[in-house]
Amino acid sequence: xxxxxxxxxxxxxxxxxxxxxxxxxxxxxxxxxxxxxxxxxxxxxxxxxxxxxxxxxxxxxxxxxxxxxxxxxxxxxxxxxxxxxxxxxxxxxxxxxxxxxxxxxxxxxxxxxxxxxxxxxxxxxxxxxxxxxxxxxxxxxxxxxxxxxxxxxxxxxxxxxxxxxxxxxxxxxxxx
Numbered sequence: 001x002x003x004x005x006x007x008x009x010x011x012x013x014x015x016x017x018x019x020x021x022x023x024x025x026x027x028x029x030x031x032x033x034x035x036x037x038x039x040x041x042x043x044x045x046x047x048x049x050x051x052x053x054x055x056x057x058x059x060x061x062x063x064x065x066x067x068x069x070x071x072x073x074x075x076x077x078x079x080x081x082x083x084x085x086x087x088x089x090x091x092x093x094x095x096x097x098x099x100x101x102x103x104x105x106x107x108x109x110x111x112x113x114x115x116x117x118x119x120x121x122x123x124x125x126x127x128x129x130x131x132x133x134x135x136x137x138x139x140x141x142x143x144x145x146x147x148x149x150x151x152x153x154x155x156x157x158x159x160x161x162x163x164x165x166x167x168x169x170x171x172x173x174x175x176x
Contacts, residue, residue: 066092066170068156075162079155087155091121097150097173104132105141107167112136114161116168118146120152131159148172 030048037043038048044050068080068087079086106116115133119126130146148154156168 003159014112015172042112066154066172068092069165069167069169071165073162073164074158074166076160077159078162079157080166080168088119088126088157091119091126091153091155094148094150094154094172094174096153096172096174096176098171099148099150101144101146101148101170101172103141103143103171104130104138105169105171106132106134107139108163109138109165110163111138112161112163114163115159116166117157117159119168120148121156126155128159134161134163135163149174 033047077090118130
């Protein structure tokens with residue numbers, strides 16, 4: 001029995017990595033090992049079907065694939081950089097469709113009060129799609145749901161206040 005449970009566990013953990021693949025291999029033993037779906041949100045009662053259910057319900061997470069930063073002082077109106085390019089010149093392109101920004105995480109060198117704005121390109125300009133307010137904080141993680149989709153170009157800037165050496169990341173979920 002221990003061998004069957006261990007085999008199912010290994011299959012489950014490796015299959016989660018392959019969730020986007022339509023070629024998820026399941027051992028025949030996984031089909032008959034009981035699975036309790038009570039706290040998982042799944043409906044399957046065997047490990048094999050539960051793995052297939054996970055694979056069919058999964059989406060790609062670009063996490064934390066999107067990061068921005070700026071070295072030195074960043075006063076009001078300062079765009080954060082994508083590598084070394086200001087994000088209003090060349091933003092980060094969203095590589096997933098039907099996506100949403102789920103988490104925004106921010107860190108700065110010093111405690112400060114300022115507002116970060118997230119923008120999406122619309123033609124030749126950018127439109128604001130979300131903000132994070134830092135109130136006497138050095139770090140912050142904020143849960144959000146901001147819709148984005150394949151090809152959207154994102155830029156970040158200091159809307160009000162100022163900060164020093166900001167680093168910002170977004171966790172985006174979507175599918176390919």
